[in-house]
Amino acid sequence: MKILYLTKYSRNGASSRLRSYQYFPFLEAKGISVSVSPFFDEDYLINLYSGKRTAKRKLLKFYLTRFFTLFSIYKYDRIVIEKELFPYFFSWFEKVLHQLKVEYVVDYDDAIFHNYDLSTNKLISFLLKNKINNVMKYSGCVVAGNGYLLVRAKESGAKKIVILPTVIDVDVYKAKNNYVTSKIIIGWIGSPSTFKYVKNSKSVFSKLLEKENVELHIIGATEDLGLGSNVKYLKWTEESEVALISQFDIGIMPLENTPWELGKCAYKLIQYMGCGIPVVASAVGMNKVVVDEGINGFLVREEAQWLDKLSQLIEDSALREALGKKGRIKAESEFSIQKKQAVLLSVLANE
The missing domain is CATH 3.40.50.2000 (Glycogen Phosphorylase B;)
Structure with missing residues (x-):
């Protein structure tokens, strides 16, 4: 099986690392071939965490790169989208995938639909308030990190919904053995x-x-x-x-x-x-x-x-x-x- 992950960030982005990248070694051990194409690059993350703005021409490049990546979807058996294909853009491309019978998986660990339906920008709220509902509805499966996200997926009319909490690798996390300390x-x-x-x-x-x-x-x-x-x-x-x-x-x-x-x-x-x-x-x-x-x-x-x-x-x-x-x-x-x-x-x- 060949899978394309369309993540939001590179590995240093917490949501992408935890919901996607950390699973790759386990999937590959099962004989699954994984390819990944983040929307934003590492420099974007560095700017984000340091409070710097990313140049508009760089943002345009991200959108164009994602657009052209979509032409390769038929090389893969499964497409996994983290949250949405294009941030702050209509759900047109998810709808096209649906019309092409591409049953993509979409994954959520945050209520990003509130970026739109609760936006203080009235234009964004008016134009995009139903965007994530549509992304969920057009998908083959919504993977939800908790019950609140599950309820939203049900309300959207998603065909299939699976709860998958954000998890850790317990082989990496070692338990304390000393609880008595002066500080x-x-x-x-x-x-x-x-x-x-x-x-x-x-x-x-x-x-x-x-x-x-x-x-x-x-x-x-x-x-x-x-x-x-x-x-x-x-x-x-x-x-x-x-x-x-x-x-x-x-x-x-x-x-x-x-x-x-x-x-x-x-x-x-x-x-x-x-x-x-x-x-x-x-x-x-x-x-x-x-x-x-x-x-x-x-x-x-x-x-x-x-x-x-x-x-x-x-x-x-x-x-x-x-x-x-x-x-x-x-x-x-x-x-x-x-x-x-x-x-x-x-x-x-x-x-």
């Missing part, structure tokens, strides 16, 4: 665009960091919280992320409670749990599926709860160990590529 590290991993959730909880960390034995580690964002030397800002790389997460004693995932957050797949929590780390997370969306209250972590709704649950974990190494070990078990059983690759293989085989 407690609260940790968060993410991108500059999602760092706003940590900033929203700044007052919580300000109070917790008054304790001499507490540090806050931020992986993937460099904006200074202004909370002093007990906050460490660490550069993200794919090679170093597991080692950096393994230094955490508590993993956090604060979120806002808006339609956009309901589409998120709680990947941070799964990463923490894969390392045997207890978690504290906002009681929003997929977080409520991943976190079993009081078993592998805590769900919180307000600042007082953040302070209470984090303080409990800071002060009780036995609690951290109990919750962390349960989290590792859940990561292995429900959120590992080892358990979920069969789901993807079934989708690709059109079973």
Whole structure:
């Protein structure tokens, strides 16, 4: 079988890496030939994360490259599209594929339909509010990362829908074996665009960091919280992320409670749990599926709860160990590529 993946980003783009690239070695081990054609290149990602704009002529090149790539689709047995063929453009090309009887697979790990139907740009909202519904409707199969995305796919009229959470390779993520430490590290991993959730909880960390034995580690964002030397800002790389997460004693995932957050797949929590780390997370969306209250972590709704649950974990190494070990078990059983690759293989085989 030959498969073409039309991803949004290169491997360093988190959604593309986790929903597509990390599966390639497993697919190739099954004798499947995988080709990949990202829409945006690596330079675009570098500019995106550093807040720089990409030149319009470069953006035009991305659209043209994707357009000409579509002429090669008949070389492949299966086409997998990450989210959409052309960002901020009509679903015309997905419709053409449908008319040509190309039963493409489309994958979602975010509520990107809200880029359009909830856009503050009235023209975008008017012209593209139904775009992703159409992309889903024209597909042969929608692969949804959580229940919120599944509901949207059903509403769109998608012919086939499969739930596939965002997962980790548990052979790469090693569980902690030492929960007794003189310094407690609260940790968060993410991108500059999602760092706003940590900033929203700044007052919580300000109070917790008054304790001499507490540090806050931020992986993937460099904006200074202004909370002093007990906050460490660490550069993200794919090679170093597991080692950096393994230094955490508590993993956090604060979120806002808006339609956009309901589409998120709680990947941070799964990463923490894969390392045997207890978690504290906002009681929003997929977080409520991943976190079993009081078993592998805590769900919180307000600042007082953040302070209470984090303080409990800071002060009780036995609690951290109990919750962390349960989290590792859940990561292995429900959120590992080892358990979920069969789901993807079934989708690709059109079973």
